[in-house]
Structure formats: structure tokens, C-alpha cells
Amino acid sequence: MADKERYLRQMILPGFGQEAQEKLLAAKVLIVGVGGLGCPVLQYLVGAGVGKIGIMDGDKISLSNLHRQLLFSEIEIGLLKVEQAFIKMKQLNSGITIEQYPFYIDQKNALEIISKFDIVIDATDNFAAKYLINDACVVLKKPLVYGAVSRFEGQVAVFNFATNKERAINYRDLFPEAPKLGEIPSCEEAGVLGVLPGIIGAMQAAEAVKFITGLGRVLNGKLYHYNLLQAQGYEIEITPIDKVEEINEHQFLKTNYEWDCEIEDVPEINVAEFNKLRQQPEFFVLDVREKHEYPKIDFSDAQIPMSELQNRMAEIPDKEICIICHQGIRSLYAAQQISKKRNLKVSSLKGGLTAYFK
Amino acid sequence: MALEVLYFGSLVDITGLSKQEFTSIADTDSLVQQLQTDYPALRTTKFFIAVNQQMIQSNKALNHGDIVALMPPFSGG
Numbered sequence: 001m002a003d004k005e006r007y008l009r010q011m012i013l014p015g016f017g018q019e020a021q022e023k024l025l026a027a028k029v030l031i032v033g034v035g036g037l038g039c040p041v042l043q044y045l046v047g048a049g050v051g052k053i054g055i056m057d058g059d060k061i062s063l064s065n066l067h068r069q070l071l072f073s074e075i076e077i078g079l080l081k082v083e084q085a086f087i088k089m090k091q092l093n094s095g096i097t098i099e100q101y102p103f104y105i106d107q108k109n110a111l112e113i114i115s116k117f118d119i120v121i122d123a124t125d126n127f128a129a130k131y132l133i134n135d136a137c138v139v140l141k142k143p144l145v146y147g148a149v150s151r152f153e154g155q156v157a158v159f160n161f162a163t164n165k166e167r168a169i170n171y172r173d174l175f176p177e178a179p180k181l182g183e184i185p186s187c188e189e190a191g192v193l194g195v196l197p198g199i200i201g202a203m204q205a206a207e208a209v210k211f212i213t214g215l216g217r218v219l220n221g222k223l224y225h226y227n228l229l230q231a232q233g234y235e236i237e238i239t240p241i242d243k244v245e246e247i248n249e250h251q252f253l254k255t256n257y258e259w260d261c262e263i264e265d266v267p268e269i270n271v272a273e274f275n276k277l278r279q280q281p282e283f284f285v286l287d288v289r290e291k292h293e294y295p296k297i298d299f300s301d302a303q304i305p306m307s308e309l310q311n312r313m314a315e316i317p318d319k320e321i322c323i324i325c326h327q328g329i330r331s332l333y334a335a336q337q338i339s340k341k342r343n344l345k346v347s348s349l350k351g352g353l354t355a356y357f358k
Numbered sequence: 359m360a361l362e363v364l365y366f367g368s369l370v371d372i373t374g375l376s377k378q379e380f381t382s383i384a385d386t387d388s389l390v391q392q393l394q395t396d397y398p399a400l401r402t403t404k405f406f407i408a409v410n411q412q413m414i415q416s417n418k419a420l421n422h423g424d425i426v427a428l429m430p431p432f433s434g435g
Contacts, residue, residue, distance in 0.1 A: 033435050036435055038435070125434055125435030130433065147435070148431070150367050151367075153367055174406055175404060179431055179433075192434050225366060225429065235411060236408045236413055237413060239412065239413040241415055
């Protein structure tokens with residue numbers, strides 16, 4: 001075997017050996033999301049010698065990423081995460097294949113891309129993507145290593161890995177329906193300690209390595225919760241829902257994973273429409289990002305962070321309003337909240353500032 | 359009959375506690391009812407329930423010494 005010296009320290013482990021190393025080299029792992037969770041997952045799997053790794057993310061590097069996404073550096077701000085991760089990981093290990101998918105996962109691309117891999121790692125940061133990935137893995141019967149964080153706490157689980165049970169457990173056994181927008185705060189609103197996704201991402205990488213090599217016990221059908229502040233773990237055995245219809249490809253393709261499904265009567269406008277509307281003198285642009293978020297912009301008329309919106313509704317003037325945020329998710333929710341309470345013409349910038357600066 | 363309830367994630371913001379002891383609660387449905395009276399915000403928050411580290415999908419009788427965990431979904435990455 002080539003590269004024996006590189007992998008020597010893990011190959012001499014009891015129960016590992018050449019056989020486990022060859023299983024890693026033959027494995028194909030897709031990492032969806034190259035952020036706080038995805039960076040450590042990627043680095044450890046590349047280091048361990050997983051033969052083929054796909055990396056999928058449409059996001060670009062920003063300054064507020066760097067406290068937890070240690071793969072990236074200041075000079076890379078504004079560049080695509082997938083492209084920079086690819087360059088660095090080839091430097092770490094030139095003996096493996098890395099496939100780049102520098103765009104977000106969606107219903108159109110999910111099944112085709114996932115079907116090229118043996119295992120999927122969910123390292124995304126939003127419910128729409130998590131449900132979409134879960135369902136795509138159910139359709140294709142692909143094992144899924146799930147991870148998520150919030151503030152000082154994280155969750156890890158392995159789904160969709162059938163052993164002797166009739167039906168493999170998936171994320172919908174835990175939470176059958178996605179929470180409504182705004183019910184659970186995102187990282188931007190809630191915050192996250194930098195080291196936490198490092199720990200949870202490394203645990204996801206460990207689950208993937210155990211799954212591939214057959215070493216130890218995989219968190220199959222179990223949800224492991226880690227509390228960083230208390231330095232405590234808590235494991236829960238997941239119970240499957242009794243009568244559940246497994247999602248098929250047809251249902252997957254017609255499910256609406258976007259948040260629009262829960263929001264009525266609030267139009268989303270694209271960047272061209274936004275630029276046209278801005279020419280009107282009575283048009284008002286409201287930024288609902290938190291104060292610490294970048295990039296700073298000079299074309300908003302006011303900034304009311306999402307976390308303060310409910311209490312500051314009266315500050316919004318009687319004008320036609322477009323709400324903006326980072327990716328157009330919070331702004332859509334904010335637009336709905338405002339249109340409930342105020343009789344104004346409200347829209348949300350689709351894709352947010354990410355689309356605007358594209 | 360005493361039992362302990364553990365709150366995780368954003369549920370701690372709602373209850374202001376990470377754990378709480380209860381007495382005389384017959385089953386998980388009664389517990390949820392009690393909690394939703396004490397903390398109305400729990401009515402509109404998603405969580406699942408585990409009794410002694412086993413998730414439940416329907417009402418379950420509670421016994422002395424049981425540990426009940428309320429776990430919300432996390433979405434950060």
C-alpha cells in the first residue's frame with residue numbers, strides 16, 4: 001500500500017490495520033456545508049485518508065466565520081469556501097480525490113450528487129437544508145451523519161443506517177415537521193462559541209470513520225447531546241414513529257423545503273427589482289441583521305435586528321418597505337411579522353445580501 | 359413520587375432552569391400540560407421527550423426517580 005507512512009499512526013492501532021485503512025481509501029463521503037461543522041469534518045476525513053470526498057456549499061468566506069472556521073484565513077474573505085477548502089485540502093493530502101460543488105444543495109441537485117457517495121455528512125446551518133438532506137438520504141437509503149449546534153450545546157446522530165431493525169431511523173422520527181421560521185434562532189441570532197462546532201464536527205468525523213471501518217459503536221439511531229459549559233454528554237435512544245410513510249422520490253421533488261410554504265402574502269423580490277424600487281423616493285430599506293454582522297452597507301434606511309423587531313415595530317415609517325438580511329430567510333420572516341402588525345406594502349429581498357453582492 | 363425534568367437548548371431560556379423536580383405527576387401528558395401552564399411559551403416551541411434516555415412517541419406513565427428530558431431541535435452549523 002502506498003502512503004503507509006502517512007497513515008502509520010492510525011494503522012498501528014489495535015483493530016485498525018491495513019484493512020481499515022483500505023476501507024477508508026475506498027469510501028466516498030459527501031460533506032454538505034463547509035462552515036463551522038464542515039471544516040473540522042473535512043480536515044479530519046482528508047487527514048484520515050477517505051478516498052473520495054465531496055464538498056458542497058455556495059457560501060463565501062466572511063470575517064465573522066473565522067472564529068470557528070479555522071480552515072480559512074483573512075486574505076480569503078469574499079472567496080468561495082469550497083474552492084479555498086479544496087486548495088488547502090490538496091496540500092494536506094494529495095493522495096485522495098476531492099470533488100467540488102460550489103453551490104447550495106437543493107431539490108434539483110440533491111439526488112444526483114448524493115447518489116455518487118456512500119455516506120452523507122450534514123454540516124449545514126438551517127432547517128430547510130437539514131430536512132432536505134434527511135429526506136434525500138431516506139429516498140436513496142444513504143447513511144447520514146447529522147450534526148447541529150446552538151450557543152454552547154451540540155447534537156450528533158447517525159440516521160438512516162438499517163441494521164436488524166425494520167426501518168432505519170431518520171431525523172423526522174425526532175421532529176416530523178420543520179419548526180416555523182423564527183421559532184428556533186439561527187447562529188446569527190443566537191450566537192455560537194467557536195470551539196463548539198469544532199467539537200461536534202470532529203465527533204461527526206469520528207462517527208464517519210467508525211461507520212466506514214466498522215470500529216467501535218456508531219451512534220446509530222441515537223441522539224448524543226453535548227453541553228460545553230457543563231462538560232456533559234447526554235445520550236437518547238430514538239424511538240421510531242409507528243406508522244410512518246417513507247418519503248419517495250416523487251414526494252421529495254414536490255415537497256416545499258423553502259420557508260415560503262409557511263408565509264403568505266409577502267412577496268419576495270429579486271436584486272433587479274430591488275434596484276428598480278430603490279429609485280422611488282418613498283421606498284424604505286430595512287436591514288434586520290444583528291449589529292455585528294458583515295458586510296456593512298450604505299443603502300439601508302434603518303437597521304433593526306431581528307431579535308429586537310417585535311419591540312421596535314413602531315419605528316418603521318409608513319412607506320413601501322423592503323427587508324434585507326444575509327440570505328433572505330430572516331427578512332422573509334420579518335416581512336411577515338411586519339405585515340401582520342402594520343398595514344404596509346412589504347417585500348423581502350430574495351437571497352439577501354448574498355444574492356445582492358454576487 | 360419525585361421525578362426530575364431536564365431542559366436542553368432554547369428551552370432553558372423559557373424555563374430559566376436547566377433542571378427541575380416535580381412530585382405527583384402521573385404521566386408525560388400531564389407533565390407537558392403542567393409545564394405549558396407554568397411556561398406558556400412552551401406551547402409554541404418544538405421539543406421531543408425522553409424518559410430515562412429513551413425517546414417517547416406517545417403518553418407514558420411516570421414513576422418515582424424517572425428522569426425526563428425535553429430536547430428542542432438545533433439548526434446551527
